[in-house]
Amino acid sequence: MFVKRLLVTALTAVVVGGLGGCSGHRGDDSAPDRPSASVGGAPAPSATPETVTGLRDGTRHLSERTTRATRPRTVRRCTTGTRRVRHTSRSGSGSHRTTRTWYTTERHQDCHRVRSGTERYTKVLRPERWCVRLDDVDGDRKKDDVWYRVTRADYDTTLAADDHARLEFVPQGPQDTGC
Structure with missing residues (x-):
């Protein structure tokens, strides 16, 4: 029993030590926390999305394309029933121990989803998109006619x-996709 407690204590100490090492705390409470990627005392730049600059060359609007489709319709069906439940109670001790058993009937309900016909819905084949074509992308004269969503x-x-x-x-996705 003592060995088991000792092993559990040792394992707990290893896990806590490992998690403490992953917390990022340096252990030196006297020095304030500073961003690791700062330049000249300025805070580290946040993760902002990349902006794109260029000359307007064209635009394109792709409307949403949908169709009517059918799919299985499911409904919730419940069945009720009864089950016989056995109960026991014990009293006494030693050779005077007695066991009393009785049965009751309890109601229960089983619910699940079952298929019941079909239903019609609107299926989206292509989402709506807005696209812009740029020349001289980010000042590079060789990058012409690049589409962005x-x-x-x-x-x-x-x-x-x-x-x-x-x-x-700020483009909504990689260039030349879906435009």
């Missing part, structure tokens, strides 16, 4: 801008 607000701003106007926005 953008938000609706950025698309509206692009529509209001003149042709070959300088634009800056």
Whole structure:
């Protein structure tokens, strides 16, 4: 019994020590915590999305494409029933021990989902997309005619801008995907 407690205590100490080493605390309480990637006392830059700049070359709006489809319809069905439950109680001790047994009937309900016909729904084949084509992407004259997916607000701003106007926005995904 003592050996078992000793092993559990040792294992707990190892786990706590391992977790303490992963916490990032350096153990020196006198020095304040500072960001590790600071330059000249400035805080480390946060993870901001990459903006893209370029000259407006074109826009494209791809509307949502849907179709009507059917799928199995499921409903919740419940069955009620009864079951016989055995109960026992013991009293006394030694040779005077007695056991009393009795039975009761308890009601129960089993519920599960079963298929019941079909239902029609609207299936989205292609989500709605707004795309902008840029020239001179990030100042590189060799990068022309690159498509980017953008938000609706950025698309509206692009529509209001003149042709070959300088634009800056955050793309919604990798370039040239789905436009």
